Amino acid sequence: MLNVLDLHTYYGDSHVLQGVTMHVDSGRVTAVLGRNGVGKTTLCRSLVGLTPARAGRIVFNDTEITRLPPHQICGLRISLVPQGRRIFRSLTVEEHLAIAGRTRGSLAGVSEKREHRPGWDVRKVYDVFPRLSERRGHRGDELSGGEQQMLAIARALVANPVLLVMDEPTEGLAPMLVAEVGKLIRRLKDEGTSILLVEQNASFAVKTADYVHVMSKGRIVHSSEPAALWANGDIRTQFLGVPRVDPPVARD
Numbered sequence: 001m002l003n004v005l006d007l008h009t010y011y012g013d014s015h016v017l018q019g020v021t022m023h024v025d026s027g028r029v030t031a032v033l034g035r036n037g038v039g040k041t042t043l044c045r046s047l048v049g050l051t052p053a054r055a056g057r058i059v060f061n062d063t064e065i066t067r068l069p070p071h072q073i074c075g076l077r078i079s080l081v082p083q084g085r086r087i088f089r090s091l092t093v094e095e096h097l098a099i100a101g102r103t104r105g106s107l108a109g110v111s112e113k114r115e116h117r118p119g120w121d122v123r124k125v126y127d128v129f130p131r132l133s134e135r136r137g138h139r140g141d142e143l144s145g146g147e148q149q150m151l152a153i154a155r156a157l158v159a160n161p162v163l164l165v166m167d168e169p170t171e172g173l174a175p176m177l178v179a180e181v182g183k184l185i186r187r188l189k190d191e192g193t194s195i196l197l198v199e200q201n202a203s204f205a206v207k208t209a210d211y212v213h214v215m216s217k218g219r220i221v222h223s224s225e226p227a228a229l230w231a232n233g234d235i236r237t238q239f240l241g242v243p244r245v246d247p248p249v250a251r252d
Ligand SMILES: Nc1ncnc2c1ncn2[C@@H]1O[C@H](COP(=O)(O)OP(=O)(O)O)[C@@H](O)[C@H]1O
Pocket: 011, 014, 016, 034, 035, 036, 037, 038, 039, 040, 041, 042, 043
């Protein structure tokens, strides 16, 4: 579905992505893991056109999107849940969703009309996030961290994505809310949405993802099924900062 080939992205002279090659399969949850500062957010920004790559290619379902502007990438139905939520303090929940819905309205292509997939809209978002429905008249700065994260996800869903890119969705959330995000990701996958989950929380990502890429210094240094990653003590300690623990021994 999404293929990234030898991608190089810069901020000015600073060479951040140094040849990222990775893929996201349709209908699956694919994680990108790595410590702070390795380039995960930059990869997300390059994927959605906010910080275009200088070299390399991003191909989405046979369309090269490497240098498309963000609104065209959004029109192909790739949505980003940005790191840090990016909620507007002075806009209400309802206004956030209305703006996202309008963008979708102006971008919805023929493909969406032809399609029979049920899709997301504001009504479905309120069904799935009853708390947001209760808080629909509240402003961004009146929401808790968990509510802001749900709103950031809801806003991305209103664009009815086929690929949802989530940049550290569990950052700063209490364990119960992390579990909620995990449940939501599984539900989205069951409904046919493909997900790219970017995380520093390795144990959450390994539990949630079907496939994982590990990033270090602007490159992918390991790609495998989650179980194989977790069994690899060297990768875990070197690139994820997860202490080396012997796997539990099965006993009769
Ligand atoms: N807007 C920017 N301008 C210059 N350098 C940046 C900018 N954003 C991030 N960087 C640098 O790029 C590197 C990768 O950052 P980032 O992609 O945010 O990493 P991660 O998401 O893995 O923590 C870091 O060294 C960071 O300081």
